[in-house]
Amino acid sequence: MHINEVKNNAFYQFPQWLLKEEPYKNLGDKAKLMYMLLFDRRTLSIKNKWYDDDGQIYMYFTNKQFMEELSCSEPAIIKAKKELTKFGLLKEVRQGINRPNRLYINGTKESSVQELNFLEVGTKESSVQELKKVKGINTNNINTNISILSNQQQEEVDEIRKSYDMFFEAFPKQRKNAFIQQDILADINEFGTELYQYALKLAMTNEANYPSYIERIFTSWRNEGITTLEQAKERQSKHSNSKPDKDYFFNKSSNAKPKFGPACSKY
Template identity: 60%
Template sequence: MHINEVKNNAFYQFPQWLLKEEPYKNLGDKAKLMYMLLFDRRTLSIKNKWYDDDGQIYMYFTNEQFMKELNCSEKTIIKAKKELSQIGLLKEVRQGINRPNRLYINGTVESTGQDLKKVQHGTVESTGQDLKKVQGINTNIINTNISNNKYINSSLGNSLKRLNWLDEIQTQRIMEYVGIDGMNIDVVQNAIERCANSNIRNFNYLNGILERWSKKGIKTLEQVAKDDEEHKQAESFKKQSWKNKNDDFVGFGIQGSGY
């Protein structure tokens, strides 16, 4: 492998005990890979201050994202989550309609060699009690973690000032396109500028732009520019097709009048 290939490749950390220790080595391959993805996301959680008042880290990873990363069906994702939950490595806390679930993973310094906080203590039997403890955390503190994120807030602050009509929940959702969906901040700023410059005071319009980009996997300005060009070409093709149809219709009418 060439040195440039090494520099340009990113790697996931895979805990060795998932392959060697009981009962973890009996997990299915998708469950192990799912844990690996969540294990890797800890850094983003710390960066975005996604932890509760007890210092327990949580992650955001939707089923759709898992399906895309692991190239499998939602049924397989649900099965993998169940495996991890039953063995005490995963806890999923619902947040309500249109809000992504929070995912807590379990691991210890002794077993992983990493400074990962325990979410669950003891055996699988204690899962129910620990889950109640997690669900009982002050939700006001949890729900404001993203809004209080200095990194995202300071970076988007000037742009968001142009949309002072957004409420707290809507502002938080816009920030999540960076923190959860992994968009570059300048991409979100681009969407905000489009909305502000058009004087469109409508959250659904702004959210619609970002949601469409998110579904298409757009995360950089280069991808935005490419998408704009493809959209422009598609619109041009439609107009030309419509013009050709009209020309054909008019030509047919003139031709028919001669009979």
């Protein structure tokens, strides 16, 4: 695949635990794809403020839309919904006649309570395993009888914790949950902690109220091929010198709320 195809194509996020973890890997293919579509639909939900007073996001996705997306019959859609409901991944709430049902999705039972717990209260030993899972660190040569991290690994864990804390410092209205943890780590995995923290600093400097602000930054960086902190700072410096009265990513003088970038399926 050519790099231009990667840049220009749109992709769905597919949670790996749907394929690897019990009991979720036993779901039917239609149910897994349905969850993937709902997982992606979170972007639209946040953009349209489709969330409850307690911050729980809901989606609108009719059976007809599912049938078109998955190329299957309505009985197959109903069966897939029942599977997701049985596994605790979907809750459907009726809204009345001629109104589409609200759809709420959940993460795994384990992730809802324990996923990425090293960010808050995890042990050093568990940090090794979790960091391996989310950042691809090769731990094959680590003596499993030794429960301490190398200096480099400990620094990486500390930087992820710092990024996590900075996110909620920048956006204090956001509720802590497994989905946000996953999304923070996905961004860190793509850009690294330095760039991620720099994006948060830009958000705080410009008094951004929405996590969509940093997604606009990430989208811009992707489009411009920015991969290092030096490149990001140089770009920001050039813009600040040319247009000091405007925020590059969002013009605060506008009354409009920031829109989510095309790559954002989260927060």
